[in-house]
Amino acid sequence: MFSIGRYSLAQLNKRSHKENAMKQLLVIFLMSALVLSGCATLNKNECLTANWYQIGYEDGARGFPDTRIGSHREACAKHGISPDFRAYLDGHEEGVIRFCTAQNGFAQGKNGYQYAGICPPSLEGRFLDGYDAGRQIYAVTSAIRSAESEQRQNEAKMSALEQEIISKKQVMFAAETSVEDRYRLDGELSSMQQDLGGLEQRNRQLLVDLAQAQAQLRVLEEKYAYF
Known part of the structure; x- marks a missing residue:
């Protein structure tokens, strides 16, 4: 309690x-x-x-x-x-x-259950003690899942972009590529490198956010281990 x-x-x-x-x-x-x-x-x-x-x-x-x-x-x-x-x-x-x-409130809160006020006043306080604790864990767990999903998407985009950059470089330096096309490809490569840098920066931030959220989750799980 x-x-x-x-x-x-x-x-x-x-x-x-x-x-x-x-x-x-x-x-x-x-x-x-x-x-x-x-x-x-x-x-x-x-x-x-x-x-x-x-x-x-x-x-x-x-x-x-x-x-x-x-x-x-x-x-x-x-x-x-x-x-x-x-x-x-x-x-x-x-x-x-x-x-x-309280124990079920904790379990329901962790699972994302939306409480609709069905508990009578004599039981609601205990239920909400557990529910509020569970919702804290649910919120952090949801943030972790969201960050992990974004990180996977970013890594897939980075991998695809890296392959596209390699392909464009091969075309740009090919003997048959005209000077005009090389200038155009160089501009495209510069833009793609910027996009790749942005994805890499975001990925680094996601790793920091994930580490912090996972540490917060461990603290909460230890704090509410009695449920």
Whole structure:
């Protein structure tokens, strides 16, 4: 658990208002996405044999809000079946208890899960302790993946550019190449060398950024090893 002593009352209030606003936006986004997706959550056989308590439990344990039952209702209505709302909500409540732990919050945060405010007040604090820690690791890990991807792309561009430079030099110094073409090729080579220098400079910076991010990741993993 993070120590509350790190924050002043004003900071806590500001953080609380910000988190509440974020939760409301996330809930609205998730509900809109479910409505617009039009994807059936259950097939005919699943609707016919549905254990609505179990379905509610699984949805809650996976971090879905209880509004997900609307998607189940829409899917099963096509087959003339209505959900057992009470059983679903009872199951969902139990599933949420399993979901809203500090350890699971940490795991969900690391995986990039977008929290939609489904945890009850009695459990939310512990969940957010883990979730906030996991999100820190997720942010650094994402930055590392992005830098590694850019570095691979840069190296591929550098390799292709180096080969093109070699080819143009061979053409420029060929006996049959006219003086006019040599001047043109020399200008093109000068531009390509500048591009290559820019890629090399960016690659060096990426290596520095990667080293710093990897060091930061090790610090965070050690700091939050108790989750």
